[in-house]
Amino acid sequence: MAAHRQFEELARQLSAIGAVKREMGRILPQDCPPASAGVLTLLDRHGEMRMSQLAELLAIDMSVTSRHVAHVAERGWIEREPDPADKRSRLLRLTPSGREVLEELSARYTATLARYLNDWSDADVGHLNELLARLRTSFGDCRPRAHHDSTTRTPAE
Amino acid sequence: MAAHRQFEELARQLSAIGAVKREMGRILPQDCPPASAGVLTLLDRHGEMRMSQLAELLAIDMSVTSRHVAHVAERGWIEREPDPADKRSRLLRLTPSGREVLEELSARYTATLARYLNDWSDADVGHLNELLARLRTSFGDCRPRAHHDSTTRTPAE
DNA sequence: TATTGTTATACTCTATAACTATA
């Protein structure tokens, strides 16, 4: 197990990494906020899925997911078909238009990272990716749980 | 330079790491949102400073910094004294009460990370810290710049 | 005239709760 000091430093790094996330968000195309980019990316990687599955992958509440999905659906980037197996559910699927947006996203993301990280080796980026993935796994299901005790916050961010 | 594929993956990891940040935010004490914790932590690490310096360290606009600082000042966690060298500026300084909050923050952060990352070695956490610090350095000054072109967003997050 | 900091406004993101429709 790691030292107290390392944990304090990690808390600080996590707090500060928001600046990088914001910078990445700034390069997105018009009408495509970071949340929309996340929805499209996950549908591309995992294929057709239901709202609840998407919310699980995004690690956010389904109510929030619903709005993000509505945003991309209104722009024609995804389709929402009723699930024949359960009429309460809707199956989400990328449209050709959505795939075009994804192409643009990919181009902008990689161009931006290639610019900022021009002195990073492939192994460096790979290692960071692995550690971030492991960090998320270690935190497991981070979505809000019911019954918080009254001494802790239940914030929004 | 790293491969296209690695950059796409990093973009995805950065997008998803928000879940971990939110979980860390949930364990903060009442009346102490993540932004307040950030202000207190930076004042502790770097000592007394001006608004503009704090905004620089937080990598957010000074207008936002002003509000975060007001929040912690209203709770008596910092003092704001006029800078004798420049009457436009105010020097920010932790109070004993602010240091007590910091003690609590440190305890909660480390306890939470120790729980989630119980199978991480000291070297693992250290390596992640190094890579995150390097990532932030590579992005340099990520705060918003004037004169964006019209094809990119200028979001809030 | 330029800079430091504050305030007003708007937008993004998220959580909780109430609601509808279906299982």
Added chain:
DNA sequence: TATAGTTATAGAGTATAACAATA
């Protein structure tokens, strides 16, 4: 009764612009 999804409401975070005070 329980579950999938939507909508309304509230709160946190940030950016831009306008403003006040000082350099």
